[in-house]
């Protein structure tokens with residue numbers, strides 16, 4: 001079995017987790033899409049075809065593609081994993097004390113495939129009543145037949161966010177938005193009990209189930225290489241989250257520098273990787289409208305160490321405009337190459353919205369992007385970057401591109 005290690009942002013990609021859109025996306029309606037963090041409804045069959053092409057593009061570069069629903073199904077063969085998932089899916093605070101135990105009991109009878117489908121795709125009252133007689137519960141009685149008893153997880157499509165591998169460990173993330181919180185439960189179960197992960201040695205940077213204010217989402221975390229990590233403080237990732245993950249990384253000796261970038265808090269910039277991604281050892285795509293942002297460099301204070309709580313942080317703050325310098329220093333470079341396509345502001349804003357900045361590097365200088373951002377793609381090619389385009393007409397409606405849709409578990413260092 002391969003060792004689990006993500007040594008950089010752009011080194012040769014070897015293994016990645018993705019999630020092909022399914023039933024969960026059929027639950028989106030004009031009324032629910034906003035709460036579920038989508039800007040439009042998806043034509044799901046077409047989105048699946050697009051996603052298949054994304055997986056094929058990854059495989060054609062020699063990357064092993066793991067599918068989250070398959071991992072979850074296999075994980076559910078383990079009794080402890082099954083109990084963990086059932087305990088955290090059916091909750092009396094959500095379903096009420098009358099219904100919660102009945103729901104749990106009904107779900108516990110399902111085989112792995114059906115339970116994985118329920119966890120990710122959700123369950124309506126109508127579907128529940130195909131499995132059991134209606135239990136006496138005010139919560140269930142007051143629901144309409146097509147109301148969701150178990151909420152779907154449509155943002156599992158964006159496999160980047162709920163967990164992220166950083167060097168020799170993984171953070172299962174505390175998610176900022178209620179619609180995404182249960183995604184952490186899926187990853188927690190997979191990493192704890194799936195045979196592929198359960199027997200492998202790796203560190204844990206966060207367990208995703210307890211951090212409340214200290215949220216971090218993987219779209220904000222760039223594994224720069226050279227022991228450095230770049231983290232965006234965004235709509236989703238808080239300074240508390242950054243400090244906590246830095247302390248853990250330092251305590252394990254897995255990283256020795258975190259650069260934190262203070263982003264505007266806005267939906268269109270929800271994660272760092274929507275405005276900035278790394279494409280080779282020294283080049284970054286950057287959105288024209290990003291502006292000059294404050295940043296911080298965090299290092300461990302010398303002489304401290306041991307357990308994470310004992311590690312003291314050394315924090316240097318940089319004036320706006322010095323972030324590139326701080327990143328170059330972290331990488332041990334004289335400077336960065338910043339790639340910002342020349343285009344008018346309307347076009348730049350449209351292409352950023354359509355994930356033109358969200359490139360997934362498969363090796364240094366080779367990236368996967370959507371086809372719907374032609375100006376950004378042409379500019380990357382002119383800059384000597386090899387661009388593999390995949391269709392994103394439907395997939396892009398949830399505001400995430402190729403980098404967002406991938407969770408690397410194995411990637412070479414620089």
Ligand SMILES: NC(=[NH2+])NCCC[C@H](N)C(=O)O
Pocket residue numbers: 036037038155158160161180218219220270271273274398399400401403404
């Ligand atoms: N890494 C990313 N940029 N992920 C994009 C996530 C999009 C998702 N609909 C959300 O709002 O949470």
